[in-house]
Amino acid sequence: MEKVDWHKNHIDDSTIITDSYKTTQNVRRYFKAKFGEEFKFDRDFMQWMKSSVGLTMGDASREWMNRQHSK
Numbered sequence: 001m002e003k004v005d006w007h008k009n010h011i012d013d014s015t016i017i018t019d020s021y022k023t024t025q026n027v028r029r030y031f032k033a034k035f036g037e038e039f040k041f042d043r044d045f046m047q048w049m050k051s052s053v054g055l056t057m058g059d060a061s062r063e064w065m066n067r068q069h070s071k
Helices: 025-038 041-051 057-069
Strands: none
Touching: 025 057, 041 057
């Protein structure tokens, strides 16, 4: 699996979540660009991200939206 520098690499929907995933400002910018200021990390979603190795950031975006709709 290709190494991703979560601080510096360009992140888009096709970026694969790797075992080196970190919740960084770069990741936050990606989500805020998609969802605006309503995007917030919470503990459960951060844990989901850590356990989603092999999925894409597009998958993560859909998961975040599903969680928002179920609130």
